[in-house]
Amino acid sequence: MSAAAPIRALRRPSGGVAGLWLALVALAAVAAPLLTPYAYDVQALREAYQAPSAAHWLGTDEFGRDLLTRLIYGARTSLSVSATAIAISVACGMVLGAAAAWFGGWFDRAVTVVVDLTWSFPEILIALILVAIIGPGTTGTMIAISVAYLAQFTRLTRAQIMTLKGETFIEAARSLGAGNAHILLRHLLPNALAPVLVSAMLATGDAIILEATLGFFGLGAQPPTPSWGGMMSAGSALVFKAPWIIIFPGLTVAITVIAINLYGDALIAALDIRAKLRRAA
Amino acid sequence: MTEPLILIEALSKRFQSGGGLFARPRAMMAVRDVSLSVGRGEVVGVVGESGCGKSTLARLVLRLIEPTAGTVRFDGTDLTGLPPAALRRMRRRMAMVFQDPYSSLDPRYTLTDVLSEPYRVQGEPLPTGRVAEMLGAVGLPEAMATSHPHQLSGGQRQRVGIARALALAPDFVVLDEPTASLDVSIQAQIIALLSDLRDRLGLTYLFISHDLGLVRYFCNRIVVMYLGAVVEVLPAATATPRHPYTQALIASGFVPDPAARRAIVPVAGEVPSPFNLPPGCAFAGRCPRATDQCRTTRPALSDEAHPVACFHPI
Numbered sequence: 001m002s003a004a005a006p007i008r009a010l011r012r013p014s015g016g017v018a019g020l021w022l023a024l025v026a027l028a029a030v031a032a033p034l035l036t037p038y039a040y041d042v043q044a045l046r047e048a049y050q051a052p053s054a055a056h057w058l059g060t061d062e063f064g065r066d067l068l069t070r071l072i073y074g075a076r077t078s079l080s081v082s083a084t085a086i087a088i089s090v091a092c093g094m095v096l097g098a099a100a101a102w103f104g105g106w107f108d109r110a111v112t113v114v115v116d117l118t119w120s121f122p123e124i125l126i127a128l129i130l131v132a133i134i135g136p137g138t139t140g141t142m143i144a145i146s147v148a149y150l151a152q153f154t155r156l157t158r159a160q161i162m163t164l165k166g167e168t169f170i171e172a173a174r175s176l177g178a179g180n181a182h183i184l185l186r187h188l189l190p191n192a193l194a195p196v197l198v199s200a201m202l203a204t205g206d207a208i209i210l211e212a213t214l215g216f217f218g219l220g221a222q223p224p225t226p227s228w229g230g231m232m233s234a235g236s237a238l239v240f241k242a243p244w245i246i247i248f249p250g251l252t253v254a255i256t257v258i259a260i261n262l263y264g265d266a267l268i269a270a271l272d273i274r275a276k277l278r279r280a281a
Numbered sequence: 282m283t284e285p286l287i288l289i290e291a292l293s294k295r296f297q298s299g300g301g302l303f304a305r306p307r308a309m310m311a312v313r314d315v316s317l318s319v320g321r322g323e324v325v326g327v328v329g330e331s332g333c334g335k336s337t338l339a340r341l342v343l344r345l346i347e348p349t350a351g352t353v354r355f356d357g358t359d360l361t362g363l364p365p366a367a368l369r370r371m372r373r374r375m376a377m378v379f380q381d382p383y384s385s386l387d388p389r390y391t392l393t394d395v396l397s398e399p400y401r402v403q404g405e406p407l408p409t410g411r412v413a414e415m416l417g418a419v420g421l422p423e424a425m426a427t428s429h430p431h432q433l434s435g436g437q438r439q440r441v442g443i444a445r446a447l448a449l450a451p452d453f454v455v456l457d458e459p460t461a462s463l464d465v466s467i468q469a470q471i472i473a474l475l476s477d478l479r480d481r482l483g484l485t486y487l488f489i490s491h492d493l494g495l496v497r498y499f500c501n502r503i504v505v506m507y508l509g510a511v512v513e514v515l516p517a518a519t520a521t522p523r524h525p526y527t528q529a530l531i532a533s534g535f536v537p538d539p540a541a542r543r544a545i546v547p548v549a550g551e552v553p554s555p556f557n558l559p560p561g562c563a564f565a566g567r568c569p570r571a572t573d574q575c576r577t578t579r580p581a582l583s584d585e586a587h588p589v590a591c592f593h594p595i
Contacts, residue, residue, distance in 0.1 A: 177372035
């Protein structure tokens with residue numbers, strides 16, 4: 001049963017550790033004001049460039065702001081932008097891919113051509129072009145990321161529906177008198193959902209990196225709103241003077257993305273057990 | 282004589298394939314000018330080797346695919362001209378059991394979902410206890426209602442497929458090789474179940490199979506197809522074949538009794554490509570009795586008590 005798969009994924013050692021980290025980051029992002037004694041945007045120049053200490057666990061940045069506080073608030077920006085972007089991308093991609101597979105004909109050919117064209121460009125290039133058009137900021141980044149990943153989900157959904165369309169249980173539903181809506185909503189989309197959601201999970205990891213990259217270029221959330229990429233960008237000039245400013249956001253991005261990938265892998269493994277059972281039966 | 286439950290007249294289906302950028306599309310007649318009737322309570326078998334169009338015929342009869350020509354009348358109503366809403370209502374009176382019990386059930390559905398789908402699709406409330414009743418009717422324990430298909434064996438799944446087909450108490454069921462993907466021992470159980478259900482519910486079956494032995498055991502009348510066309514209709518399961526192809530089919534069957542074992546005479550020649558059929562009898566190239574007439578003129582199904590499409594029947 002696929003509903004239990006996310007929980008079964010947590011029972012694997014790597015999936016459990018990864019899930020714990022992700023829960024911690026998500027919780028920190030949600031409860032940021034409760035967890036941090038400092039404000040993320042109040043400058044205290046006399047406390048600038050402090051190394052990690054008991055008062056500032058991860059040190060302070062060039063304006064004397066607490067790094068941990070900014071990292072936690074940065075999680076809000078980075079995670080919400082990436083997750084929302086992927087959610088938009090998945091929703092649009094599923095509708096487009098399902099429609100292409102379902103209607104076929106010229107619509108399918110048009111969608112396939114556009115998807116293949118987009119597919120041949122790196123995501124970062126598409127995102128950069130779009131941010132250049134829309135303008136920097138969280139909204140621009142969000143739209144750019146969701147368009148950059150649209151091709152992936154359209155393609156995946158289309159392939160899923162194409163395969164499922166030929167299954168006998170679709171013909172069986174038709175023989176009972178089922179209409180298009182029933183077949184699409186009760187059979188095709190639910191069966192296509194699991195692989196699309198797992199791939200969305202993994203893409204969220206990539207989206208965090210993409211968001212950080214755009215932030216590093218100064219195209220993401222604008223100061224003083226903290227984002228992980230923006231923090232790394234500020235720290236890059238100070239690598240020798242105050243290395244913690246770039247190291248901690250970098251580590252956070254890396255660990256979070258690795259955690260997402262590990263959990264995603266555990267999820268795939270958990271779902272694969274069902275596939276194996278199905279084949280063996 | 283009252284009108285038969287199913288009356289198929291001059292049914293044809295033409296498939297086109299290929300037709301890419303440089304390829305010219307090729308057409309084949311999967312079903313060619315088939316006429317057939319199935320009386321109420323009758324079990325009519327359709328046999329033929331794979332690719333002869335018997336599964337296409339099954340789908341045409343239920344209008345799961347649209348015919349190129351011809352009509353199918355179900356209890357006096359022409360299905361081929363029926364608008365979608367009326368066709369949907371008609372579907373509660375006819376059902377199909379599919380060959381592959383592995384892909385004919387949605388892997389995400391529980392057996393309760395599978396068995397309540399006919400009701401949901403027809404917009405009817407599911408009577409309480411109906412799922413358990415249906416499971417019981419096909420010999421499955423009630424506790425299986427919450428199981429998923431992957432937890433079931435092939436035979437159990439096929440029982441679910443049968444229960445789903447019978448959910449809305451149809452008059453007519455098309456059985457498309459319901460035992461072909463099952464073990465021999467399970468096959469016998471499924472045939473016994475189908476036979477029992479027919480007696481209890483007064484069903485009419487169109488039984489598609491490539492196994493002439495099985496069809497002869499189970500059916501009242503047998504339609505023999507070769508390359509999309511009917512070559513012979515055996516009026517009774519025990520009737521002696523008149524078409525050389527039917528005879529070859531029977532001769533190729535295995536006899537379980539070792540004492541009765543005999544040499545199998547293989548049918549000479551190859552099956553012609555359905556894309557490029559010879560002008561005359563499709564079987565002429567492999568037939569020991571073929572003459573020049575057979576190679577140039579296509580024989581029509583004769584209008585006799587034991588119809589055969591052959592110029593030189595046995």
